[in-house]
Amino acid sequence: MTARRIEVGGSHPYDVVVGSGVFGELSRQVGPSAARVAVIRPDGLGEVARPALRALEAAGHTVHDMRVPDGEAAKNVTVAADLWERLGRAGFTRTDAVVGVGGGATTDLAGFVAATWLRGVNVVLVPTTLLGMVDAAVGGKTGINTAEGKNLVGAFHPPVGVLCDIATLPSLPTADYIGGLAEIVKAGFIADPVILDRIEKDPDGATRPEGRHTRELVERAIAVKAEVVSGDLRESGRREMLNYGHTLGHAIERVENYTFRHGYAVAIGMVYAAELAHVNGRIDAETVRRHRSILTSVGLPTAYSGEAWRELRETMRVDKKARGTTLRFVVLDDIGEPTILADPPEETLDAAYNAVSV
Ligand SMILES: NC(=O)c1ccc[n+]([C@@H]2O[C@H](COP(=O)([O-])OP(=O)(O)OC[C@H]3O[C@@H](n4cnc5c(N)ncnc54)[C@H](O)[C@@H]3O)[C@@H](O)[C@H]2O)c1
Numbered sequence: 001m002t003a004r005r006i007e008v009g010g011s012h013p014y015d016v017v018v019g020s021g022v023f024g025e026l027s028r029q030v031g032p033s034a035a036r037v038a039v040i041r042p043d044g045l046g047e048v049a050r051p052a053l054r055a056l057e058a059a060g061h062t063v064h065d066m067r068v069p070d071g072e073a074a075k076n077v078t079v080a081a082d083l084w085e086r087l088g089r090a091g092f093t094r095t096d097a098v099v100g101v102g103g104g105a106t107t108d109l110a111g112f113v114a115a116t117w118l119r120g121v122n123v124v125l126v127p128t129t130l131l132g133m134v135d136a137a138v139g140g141k142t143g144i145n146t147a148e149g150k151n152l153v154g155a156f157h158p159p160v161g162v163l164c165d166i167a168t169l170p171s172l173p174t175a176d177y178i179g180g181l182a183e184i185v186k187a188g189f190i191a192d193p194v195i196l197d198r199i200e201k202d203p204d205g206a207t208r209p210e211g212r213h214t215r216e217l218v219e220r221a222i223a224v225k226a227e228v229v230s231g232d233l234r235e236s237g238r239r240e241m242l243n244y245g246h247t248l249g250h251a252i253e254r255v256e257n258y259t260f261r262h263g264y265a266v267a268i269g270m271v272y273a274a275e276l277a278h279v280n281g282r283i284d285a286e287t288v289r290r291h292r293s294i295l296t297s298v299g300l301p302t303a304y305s306g307e308a309w310r311e312l313r314e315t316m317r318v319d320k321k322a323r324g325t326t327l328r329f330v331v332l333d334d335i336g337e338p339t340i341l342a343d344p345p346e347e348t349l350d351a352a353y354n355a356v357s358v
């Protein structure tokens, strides 16, 4: 199958290459001026990272294999500081580059380290999870977590290239694959209802890399994200729609000490946002039901502990869409019509949570 290039526009446009067996593209994306390349990747992901390491070495770059802890455990300042030290010791200059290989947590960390090293060096992202391909590696949001909340420290630093080799997906644990579907479903609800139709027709296939519509689902979700971030890198407007389900989702991740899969938290958050829109008179009960049925059909959760509500409510205060003490949620006026619901009354927040709590 041929590779597809999806262009992300803006002041520094770049391509997202999607294909199978496309690691030969990596050196071109990194560029010839990068004598040194730091490959930041999870320690346990040697097999998955090997083609990237080999392709870079074969192209003549001096490769520094910088292993980090797995997944979310690496998205913190301690690991970032360790990488800054390693880059310093290896003498990385402004013409050198960083390559992030792994899931969204690793590419967020790699992007953040690239954004901050020497105030910004080139980064190429090689997502190897479904979620990384369809969302995290595209768009230039980089970041790490703090004890207070998710992604609270970060920078907008677009990659110079993104390489999605879907041949890396079969080794991904099913639970992580399903987590990525949450962001694909999100793209469906906010912008591309064909995604929802495809999943409803074949929910089982949607949960597998070899599913009938996998390539189409991946490309459609990337296209949604690329189109949105091309016009609003810094989230001063329309980009906020990509945060559908994330206000409650991020609070769940924080309350669970970052051990709960991002996609699973976002799935619950989307049902909450749908309930909020319903209580607010924006969408009908059928649209809320459709959220639950699509998410459930692929194995994603749609409910969370009732007892956690007060802590979740408190944690949502640090959501990046908040302005002062005003909470702002992405909700739908209809499928494909996201909007902002600002400062909903406490009773509305409580009623919506009641509907998702167990
Ligand atoms: N920057 C953004 O715009 C953006 C968008 C969405 C999500 N995110 C972030 O992405 C993170 C979630 O990403 P994720 O779901 O990819 O989780 P993850 O990075 O934790 O990866 C999940 C697991 O899969 C493993 N893995 C990765 N590729 C593999 C492969 N090919 N085979 C076998 N195992 C593999 C990882 O080592 C990890 O254990 C969160 O931190 C979230 O905040 C960022």
Ligand SMILES: O=C(O)C(=O)C[C@@H](O)[C@H](O)[C@H](O)COP(=O)(O)O
Pocket (backbone or CB within 6 Å): 135, 139, 141, 150, 151, 183, 235, 239, 240, 242, 243, 246, 320
């Ligand atoms: O790219 C965006 O913009 C998003 O909101 C995509 C989200 O899926 C992603 O989880 C993002 O990291 C959330 O950003 P944050 O600014 O709420 O931390």
Ligand SMILES: [Zn+2]
Pocket (backbone or CB within 6 Å): 135, 183, 246, 262, 266
């Ligand atoms: Zn997300």
